[in-house]
Amino acid sequence: MQKLYFLGGGNMCQAIVSGLVKQASFDITVIDNNADKRAHLEQAYGVHTGTVVPDLQADDVLLLAVKPQDMAAATAHVKSNGALILSIAAGLDIATLSAMLNNPRIIRIMPNTPAQIGMGVAGVFAPASLQAADKHIAEQIMSAVGQVYWLAEENRLHAITGISGSGPAYVFYLMDALAQAAQAQGFDAATARELSLATFKGAVALAEQSGLPFAQLQKNVTSKGGTTFAAITAFEAAHIAADIQAGVDACVARSEEMQSQLAKANHDG
Numbered sequence: 677m678q679k680l681y682f683l684g685g686g687n688m689c690q691a692i693v694s695g696l697v698k699q700a701s702f703d704i705t706v707i708d709n710n711a712d713k714r715a716h717l718e719q720a721y722g723v724h725t726g727t728v729v730p731d732l733q734a735d736d737v738l739l740l741a742v743k744p745q746d747m748a749a750a751t752a753h754v755k756s757n758g759a760l761i762l763s764i765a766a767g768l769d770i771a772t773l774s775a776m777l778n779n780p781r782i783i784r785i786m787p788n789t790p791a792q793i794g795m796g797v798a799g800v801f802a803p804a805s806l807q808a809a810d811k812h813i814a815e816q817i818m819s820a821v822g823q824v825y826w827l828a829e830e831n832r833l834h835a836i837t838g839i840s841g842s843g844p845a846y847v848f849y850l851m852d853a854l855a856q857a858a859q860a861q862g863f864d865a866a867t868a869r870e871l872s873l874a875t876f877k878g879a880v881a882l883a884e885q886s887g888l889p890f891a892q893l894q895k896n897v898t899s900k901g902g903t904t905f906a907a908i909t910a911f912e913a914a915h916i917a918a919d920i921q922a923g924v925d926a927c928v929a930r931s932e933e934m935q936s937q938l939a940k941a942n943h944d945g
């Protein structure tokens with residue numbers, strides 16, 4: 677069975693491992709320097725764990741899942757020996773990772789946390805020099821925990837980070853805002869949470885099942901001069917849609933900035 681090592685056993689690693697162990701297609705080992713994380717991973721998913729990446733072989737796979745700023749230290753002693761490298765780290769480009777690992781066989785992935793429940797979205801980019809078999813491995817791993825979107829250029833990873841990578845946080849932000857508004861209307865905290873959750877859940881399912889454009893679905897709730905109309909008018913006056921666009925733009929810009937900073941730090945350092 678093909679050996680798959682994760683470097684970093686935190687949130688995203690656990691999300692991916694939880695889906696992948698159901699497939700039984702890889703022999704999985706998670707490397708993490710935190711003993712509690714290792715114990716949890718062994719117990720919850722039955723994977724091997726360790727503290728050091730062993731010297732790899734060309735048909736092994738290493739998935740990098742430490743924080744971007746920890747990557748240089750975490751990979752300092754890794755001997756990848758031409759193994760396939762998959763990286764989910766935000767803001768670390770292939771040129772920088774390739775120099776760190778002395779290995780150009782790298783695929784970048786931008787996943788998101790709903791991978792924890794098999795409903796993730798992952799943007800994936802592989803350089804043209806990589807074999808179809810390598811791309812197939814990335815596809816196999818990420819499709820175990822959600823949908824996979826192949827990107828034609830590496831710099832499109834910034835855009836996918838701004839939409840689906842960070843996107844779950846925007847949705848939770850809106851859910852929290854609706855729950856807070858419910859509390860302001862006198863509902864207790866538990867009921868406010870339930871009302872917000874059920875409203876989001878119903879709206880998402882309706883959008884999915886009807887296949888209608890989001891704007892049409894919104895219009896279907898909005899009677900001219902009625903109650904929803906009052907809310908939407910207030911949202912428009914507050915430029916909420918433009919603010920969401922500004923948030924996405926800030927996220928994309930930060931991804932670009934992080935990438936330049938990390939490339940420079942790793943080049944200089």
Ligand SMILES: NC(=O)C1=CN([C@@H]2O[C@H](COP(=O)(O)OP(=O)(O)OC[C@H]3O[C@@H](n4cnc5c(N)ncnc54)[C@H](O)[C@@H]3O)[C@@H](O)[C@H]2O)C=CC1
Nearest residue numbers: 684685686687688708709710741742743744750765766787
């Ligand atoms: N959380 C998210 O929504 C997303 C995260 N990412 C990327 O995924 C990566 C991991 O993020 P999370 O899982 O959220 O972080 P996390 O902090 O939950 O996990 C990182 C793990 O790395 C371990 N670690 C740190 N230094 C180490 C070393 N030298 N050797 C071995 N283990 C070491 C830590 O103990 C920790 O368990 C990051 O690069 C991030 O940019 C990408 C997309 C979404």
Ligand SMILES: O=C(O)[C@@H]1CCC=N1
Nearest residue numbers: 766788837841842843
């Ligand atoms: O906030 C971050 O940097 C990571 C990358 C995408 C989602 N979380």
